[in-house]
Amino acid sequence: MTVKFKINGVEVEAQEGVSVLDTARRYGFEVPSLCHHEAIAAYGACRVCLVEITKGGRSKLTTSCNYEVLPGIEVVTDSPKIRKHRAMVLELILSEAPGAQAVRRMAAEHGVDVSRFVRPADGEHKRDNCILCGLCARVCTEVVGVSALTFNGRGDRRGVGSAFMDQPQSCIACGACAWVCPTDCVGFEEKDGMRKVVRWGRELPMAKDEQGRPVAPTYQLFHFQKVAKLPADFYKKSPGNRS
Numbered sequence: 001m002t003v004k005f006k007i008n009g010v011e012v013e014a015q016e017g018v019s020v021l022d023t024a025r026r027y028g029f030e031v032p033s034l035c036h037h038e039a040i041a042a043y044g045a046c047r048v049c050l051v052e053i054t055k056g057g058r059s060k061l062t063t064s065c066n067y068e069v070l071p072g073i074e075v076v077t078d079s080p081k082i083r084k085h086r087a088m089v090l091e092l093i094l095s096e097a098p099g100a101q102a103v104r105r106m107a108a109e110h111g112v113d114v115s116r117f118v119r120p121a122d123g124e125h126k127r128d129n130c131i132l133c134g135l136c137a138r139v140c141t142e143v144v145g146v147s148a149l150t151f152n153g154r155g156d157r158r159g160v161g162s163a164f165m166d167q168p169q170s171c172i173a174c175g176a177c178a179w180v181c182p183t184d185c186v187g188f189e190e191k192d193g194m195r196k197v198v199r200w201g202r203e204l205p206m207a208k209d210e211q212g213r214p215v216a217p218t219y220q221l222f223h224f225q226k227v228a229k230l231p232a233d234f235y236k237k238s239p240g241n242r243s
């Protein structure tokens with residue numbers, strides 16, 4: 001069903017179930033975000049995507065990535081009040097990820113160059129720019145279909161990785177988690193015929209093509225073969241004979 005409502009005074013429409021954030025972007029309205037990707041279910045972790053929504057005469061600031069469109073609502077994506085709240089949220093996030101370029105840039109755009117909230121500097125509490133947005137774990141489960149990652153630890157020691165904080169054994173080193181991470185803190189390297197996903201300490205050998213060039217980790221190719229139900233000899237055939 002199509003839902004009609006307004007964003008910044010403009011009449012818009014979207015399919016039921018779509019988020020306000022995705023709709024706003026589709027109509028060209030800029031809304032910042034750190035923990036959102038349109039291919040992955042919303043989680044609402046970073047709170048950077050705040051907008052103001054008026055429904056039934058009442059207004060509230062709310063995250064737009066996990067707010068589904070509703071008939072007749074009025075959305076404002078930018079105002080001094082929204083920017084003030086986003087600035088506070090970004091200042092907090094900057095204290096978690098002072099080295100993350102995307103966070104620094106977004107914070108600077110909201111007038112925040114330095115965070116007043118300083119996290120303990122010792123190694124035990126350091127998250128190395130991870131903002132616990134969970135995108136890496138969600139892409140691994142929802143898109144890759146592997147579920148190698150989860151939240152682990154508690155309180156200040158909360159982090160993301162394998163359930164037992166060791167090398168995630170089911171990881172196929174596809175690199176999707178490194179690609180979606182908004183703070184670039186996962187890390188991905190290919191060297192000497194090996195691919196390494198740095199943050200998880202996972203290193204796997206690469207399969208090679210007929211010219212001896214590395215293609216992808218063998219585990220990743222097997223995973224694709226299984227998911228796509230490809231014949232057992234699929235990779236042995238030359239590319240022109242695959243069907």
Ligand code: SF4
Nearest residue numbers: 140171172174175177
């Ligand atoms: S590299 Fe490993 S942990 Fe990351 S998305 Fe791929 S399978 Fe999951």
Ligand code: SF4
Nearest residue numbers: 130131133134136181
């Ligand atoms: S490693 Fe990156 S994607 Fe994963 S939770 Fe931390 S910031 Fe988010």
Ligand code: FES
Nearest residue numbers: 033044046047065
């Ligand atoms: S993008 Fe909406 S809470 Fe992070």
